[in-house]
Amino acid sequence: MRAKNVDFEVTYVNLREKPDWFLEISPHGKVPVLKVDDEVLFESNAIAEYLDEMVPPRLHPEDPVKRARNRAWTDFVPDFSRALSKISYAKTPEDIAEGMAALPKPLSRVEEALTREREGDGPFFNGSGLSLVDAAYAPFLMRFTFVEKYLNTGALDDYPKIGAWRDALLADERIRNSVPEDFETEFARNLVRRETHAATLMEGASEAAE
Ligand SMILES: N[C@@H](CCC(=O)N[C@@H](CS)C(=O)NCC(=O)O)C(=O)O
Numbered sequence: 502m503r504a505k506n507v508d509f510e511v512t513y514v515n516l517r518e519k520p521d522w523f524l525e526i527s528p529h530g531k532v533p534v535l536k537v538d539d540e541v542l543f544e545s546n547a548i549a550e551y552l553d554e555m556v557p558p559r560l561h562p563e564d565p566v567k568r569a570r571n572r573a574w575t576d577f578v579p580d581f582s583r584a585l586s587k588i589s590y591a592k593t594p595e596d597i598a599e600g601m602a603a604l605p606k607p608l609s610r611v612e613e614a615l616t617r618e619r620e621g622d623g624p625f626f627n628g629s630g631l632s633l634v635d636a637a638y639a640p641f642l643m644r645f646t647f648v649e650k651y652l653n654t655g656a657l658d659d660y661p662k663i664g665a666w667r668d669a670l671l672a673d674e675r676i677r678n679s680v681p682e683d684f685e686t687e688f689a690r691n692l693v694r695r696e697t698h699a700a701t702l703m704e705g706a707s708e709a710a711e
Pocket residue numbers: 516530531532533543544545546
């Protein structure tokens with residue numbers, strides 16, 4: 502919506518205490534949901550596709566083949582995010598090592614996709630313009646980058662295209678402003694609550710949980 506300059510309001514939902522109004526409108530009890538007048542849409546990809554059809558500028562490629570491949574790479578986000586989350590939410594160094602061992606498969610696939618799909622030098626998935634693929638991967642790259650401040654696993658070091666993509670995404674105002682100002686504090690609290698190894702490396706971690 503930021504990429505399209507849409508007027509909108511965000512309501513953050515505490516997922517540990519889901520309010521009744523939210524459970525009434527969210528079929529799976531998950532965020533995000535988008536309310537457009539009296540209609541409710543759910544599932545990130547469905548919401549993003551709807552917005553892309555309704556509001557210019559088009560973020561999806563015009564070419565149907567390219568568009569289908571973009572959708573296919575967006576479908577890969579759960580594999581990608583699961584691999585990174587395994588490290589972020591690991592409770593012990595051993596779990597982190599296990600997560601690291603499982604990374605090459607999903608990360609090398611995305612590295613290869615960036616090599617094949619991109620036109621020109623980037624910096625985004627398809628080239629110079631932000632796309633729905635960028636919007637889909639950005640939240641996970643953002644969260645992992647935060648965790649890396651503490652874990653320093655160097656997990657992305659062997660994937661230069663993903664690293665440069667991450668840098669471009671995190672430098673972009675549309676992405677930066679997609680989280681609230683206190684995002685890092687809230688995310689740190691989440692890591693503490695989940696008793697992650699990353700949290701043990703944060704100064705003042707126990708206060709962060711309060
Ligand atoms: N496939 C869904 C996944 C949404 C999802 O898993 N949301 C999480 C937060 S990122 C959630 O609401 N979890 C709460 C729960 O499962 O109870 C989408 O892309 O919208």
